[in-house]
Amino acid sequence: MLIVGFCQINLETTPRIAIVIPARMNSERLPSKALLPFYELPMVEHVRRRGLLNSFGVPVFVTTGDSEILDAVESLGGSVRLSHSEHLNGTSRVHEFSEFSEFSEFTHFLILQGDEILVLPEQLDSIIASILARPDVDFWNMVTPLKEPVELSNQSVVKCVLNQDSDILTIFRKSPLIAEVRDQIKLVHKICGLVSVSREALSVMAKLSPTPLEMSESIEQLKFLELGYKIRSIMTPLSYPSINLPEDVQIVS
Numbered sequence: 001m002l003i004v005g006f007c008q009i010n011l012e013t014t015p016r017i018a019i020v021i022p023a024r025m026n027s028e029r030l031p032s033k034a035l036l037p038f039y040e041l042p043m044v045e046h047v048r049r050r051g052l053l054n055s056f057g058v059p060v061f062v063t064t065g066d067s068e069i070l071d072a073v074e075s076l077g078g079s080v081r082l083s084h085s086e087h088l089n090g091t092s093r094v095h096e097f098s099e100f101s102e103f104s105e106f107t108h109f110l111i112l113q114g115d116e117i118l119v120l121p122e123q124l125d126s127i128i129a130s131i132l133a134r135p136d137v138d139f140w141n142m143v144t145p146l147k148e149p150v151e152l153s154n155q156s157v158v159k160c161v162l163n164q165d166s167d168i169l170t171i172f173r174k175s176p177l178i179a180e181v182r183d184q185i186k187l188v189h190k191i192c193g194l195v196s197v198s199r200e201a202l203s204v205m206a207k208l209s210p211t212p213l214e215m216s217e218s219i220e221q222l223k224f225l226e227l228g229y230k231i232r233s234i235m236t237p238l239s240y241p242s243i244n245l246p247e248d249v250q251i252v253s
C-alpha cells in the first residue's frame with residue numbers, strides 16, 4: 001500500500017501503467033532537439049530520467065523511429081523501442097508502441113513529451129494516482145496557470161479553458177477570448193506535455209482519420225474533443241518551460 005497525499009493506492013491491482021516518451025529527430029521548429037545536449041546528456045535522456053523519479057515504480061520507455069535516438073538511449077541504459085519513422089504525432093507513435101506484444105500488459109499510457117525536460121516527479125505522481133483511482137477515465141491532461149499575459153498570444157504555448165467539472169472545453173494557441181487580460185489570465189490555462197490515455201481509447205483514436213481542427217492547429221488533443229471524448233484536467237501550480245524554439249534552450253539552461 002502506498003499513500004500519496006490523502007490517497008491510498010493498492011499497487012497490486014490494475015490498472016497497469018507505462019510512461020512512454022515519443023521522440024523524433026525531425027522536429028519542425030527545432031530540428032534534432034531530442035538530442036540537444038544539456039549538461040553532457042541529450043534532452044531525451046534527461047526526460048527519461050525524470051520519468052523514472054515517479055514514486056510508483058511505473059516503468060519508462062522511449063519510442064522512436066530514429067536510430068540516432070535509439071542508440072543514444074540504449075548507450076545510457078534506457079529502455080527504448082524502435083517504431084516506424086513516420087508518424088502524424090506522438091500519440092500515433094505511442095499507439096504503435098502499445099501494439100507490440102511485450103507491452104500488452106499495460107492498460108494505460110502516460111505520454112511524456114520528449115521536450116518536457118523540467119517535469120517534476122510530483123506531477124507524474126499526480127497523474128498516476130489519478131489513473132489508479134479512476135481507471136474508467138480515458139484521458140487526463142495536466143494543466144497549469146499562465147504566468148505572463150504575453151502567453152495569451154504566444155502560439156508556442158498551447159492553452160485551454162475548463163468547464164465547472166474541470167473537463168477541458170477547448171484547446172487553442174492564441175486566446176479567442178475578448179475579456180480584459182486580467183480576467184483571461186484567470187480563465188485560460190496552459191496545456192502541459194503530460195497526457196494519459198487508456199489502451200482502448202488509444203486504439204480507437206489511432207484508427208480514425210485526422211480531424212480538421214487537429215490538423216489545422218497541430219494539437220493532438222483536439223482530435224479527442226472533436227470526436228466527443230472528454231479530457232479530464234489535472235491542475236498543477238508549477239509552470240515550467242518546455243523546449244520548442246531555439247530561445248527556449250537558453251531559458252532552460
